[in-house]
Amino acid sequence: MKYTGRRTSFELKIALAILNMNTSITEPHKRLISSSQLILCWRNAPKETFIETVESRIIGKNNHDRFMVLIQRSQEIEITHNSGEVEQILNGGQNRKQSILSIVRESRFQRLVKSSISAPSDLIREGLIRITHAPKDFGGHARLDDGNRAVVSYSSVPTPQKYTLYPIFFGTDRLLESQRSVKFGGFRSNDKVSYGVAQVSIPHIHKEGKLERPIFLSRILKDNPNKHIVVHAKTLLDLESWLESAKRKLTNVLNTNSSHKEGLLFIHGYNVDFEEALWRSAQLRHDLKFPGLMLCFSWASLGSTKGYPADEATVDWSASNLKEYLTNVTENLGLTALHIIAHSMGNRALLAVLENWENKPGATPISQIILAAPDVDAKRFRQFGRVFNSYEQVTLYASRNDRAIAASQLVHNYPRAGGANPPLVMDHLSTIDVSSAGKDMFGLGHSYVAEVSKVFRDLFYIVRYRHKPDQRAGIMKKEEGYWELT
Numbered sequence: 001m002k003y004t005g006r007r008t009s010f011e012l013k014i015a016l017a018i019l020n021m022n023t024s025i026t027e028p029h030k031r032l033i034s035s036s037q038l039i040l041c042w043r044n045a046p047k048e049t050f051i052e053t054v055e056s057r058i059i060g061k062n063n064h065d066r067f068m069v070l071i072q073r074s075q076e077i078e079i080t081h082n083s084g085e086v087e088q089i090l091n092g093g094q095n096r097k098q099s100i101l102s103i104v105r106e107s108r109f110q111r112l113v114k115s116s117i118s119a120p121s122d123l124i125r126e127g128l129i130r131i132t133h134a135p136k137d138f139g140g141h142a143r144l145d146d147g148n149r150a151v152v153s154y155s156s157v158p159t160p161q162k163y164t165l166y167p168i169f170f171g172t173d174r175l176l177e178s179q180r181s182v183k184f185g186g187f188r189s190n191d192k193v194s195y196g197v198a199q200v201s202i203p204h205i206h207k208e209g210k211l212e213r214p215i216f217l218s219r220i221l222k223d224n225p226n227k228h229i230v231v232h233a234k235t236l237l238d239l240e241s242w243l244e245s246a247k248r249k250l251t252n253v254l255n256t257n258s259s260h261k262e263g264l265l266f267i268h269g270y271n272v273d274f275e276e277a278l279w280r281s282a283q284l285r286h287d288l289k290f291p292g293l294m295l296c297f298s299w300a301s302l303g304s305t306k307g308y309p310a311d312e313a314t315v316d317w318s319a320s321n322l323k324e325y326l327t328n329v330t331e332n333l334g335l336t337a338l339h340i341i342a343h344s345m346g347n348r349a350l351l352a353v354l355e356n357w358e359n360k361p362g363a364t365p366i367s368q369i370i371l372a373a374p375d376v377d378a379k380r381f382r383q384f385g386r387v388f389n390s391y392e393q394v395t396l397y398a399s400r401n402d403r404a405i406a407a408s409q410l411v412h413n414y415p416r417a418g419g420a421n422p423p424l425v426m427d428h429l430s431t432i433d434v435s436s437a438g439k440d441m442f443g444l445g446h447s448y449v450a451e452v453s454k455v456f457r458d459l460f461y462i463v464r465y466r467h468k469p470d471q472r473a474g475i476m477k478k479e480e481g482y483w484e485l486t
């Protein structure tokens with residue numbers, strides 16, 4: 001839910017300080033965050049997450065250092081009587097139809113901002129980004145110009161393409177923050193699902209289950225697709241065009257292998273931003289050697305470790321939007337089967353949809369459902385389990401060593417389905433105890449499926465060949481009725 005009331009005085013102080021900085025900085029790349037982005041965060045970040053949301057959008061270590069200095073010295077900033085009028089504008093109280101960009105460009109707004117606080121000049125003055133060495137990942141040489149900015153020069157010899165490009169057909173209920181660059185942040189849309197296609201590359205040096213990304217400093221410059229998983233392009237489409245594009249892709253698949261006109265849908269968990277959801281989708285498509293259509297539904301997670309309460313509320317809100325997306329996939333694409341992998345908190349939206357799902361005659365059947373480390377109350381999970389017999393196979397991956405699930409259990413005071421103390425045993429459910437694999441699953445302290453080959457190979461035979469547990473090597477059945485990774 002959007003927070004439309006007053007922010008705290010501390011949040012207002014930081015917002016006004018950043019806006020003041022921006023009025024004196026003429027070069028956009030030197031700003032911690034643009035004024036437009038800051039106002040967007042102000043109006044959309046859930047209560048008490050404004051500071052964390054702004055911090056998550058700041059790129060570069062030096063910029064983060066500058067931001068932390070501002071936070072630490074905030075007691076030196078005093079708010080003036082003009083701050084009330086600026087706050088009213090930030091809240092959108094004067095003209096709700098006026099665009100944010102037009103607001104920040106108004107000279108009157110800039111004058112009000114400059115007179116809204118009193119602070120030491122050295123705290124508000126322009127800062128510089130300094131790079132002291134050349135990053136190694138870009139095939140070029142970095143140096144500092146006279147303005148202490150990084151300048152990168154490249155060799156004139158073309159770099160050979162050493163990666164494979166995959167189309168990811170996504171749906172998202174995130175707020176579209178930039179039409180031009182197709183930028184989706186962590187805020188909710190107005191109950192609208194956006195459809196599009198992203199082109200994501202996997203480098204040839206990729207190791208199964210890994211998510212190759214550059215070191216943090218390199219985000220100031222550019223990803224190298226020969227070494228990193230990279231989103232090359234994102235294209236928004238209306239629903240009709242999206243369906244036509246997906247059907248064309250399936251026609252190409254059908255021409256090469258008529259038995260693999262299938263779809264694989266990935267639904268991410270808590271603390272995942274839009275780009276990361278696309279990275280993981282491409283990684284699964286590549287590592288599972290899945291020949292069909294790769295799909296991704298990205299709900300509006302804040303992408304912040306401190307956003308857990310907000311993500312909990314949002315994932316419940318997202319269920320109806322996921323249902324719309326899933327309905328279009330199963331009724332309008334002509335897939336022979338659809339497999340779904342849901343992770344962590346994303347299981348809540350999926351299970352809420354499946355609990356009342358009706359597979360219409362002629363629609364694509366949902367075949368394999370993989371519930372990876374579900375952050376779902378164990379007893380509520382049992383209630384969802386009443387409909388598991390409607391699907392070909394439902395698999396639960398759980399672990400006693402999953403740190404994120406353990407933390408969630410402490411917060412909620414009740415066992416989670418993704419834990420294994422003991423593993424859940426239910427009719428029409430294949431439970432796999434993967435405690436021996438490690439502590440992680442798909443990142444954020446629980447990425448063992450993506451990073452441990454034994455578990456990943458088990459997933460491979462589920463998705464590619466629909467094997468039951470007794471047909472798969474590497475797991476053994478326990479007397480209690482669940483399966484265990486050997």
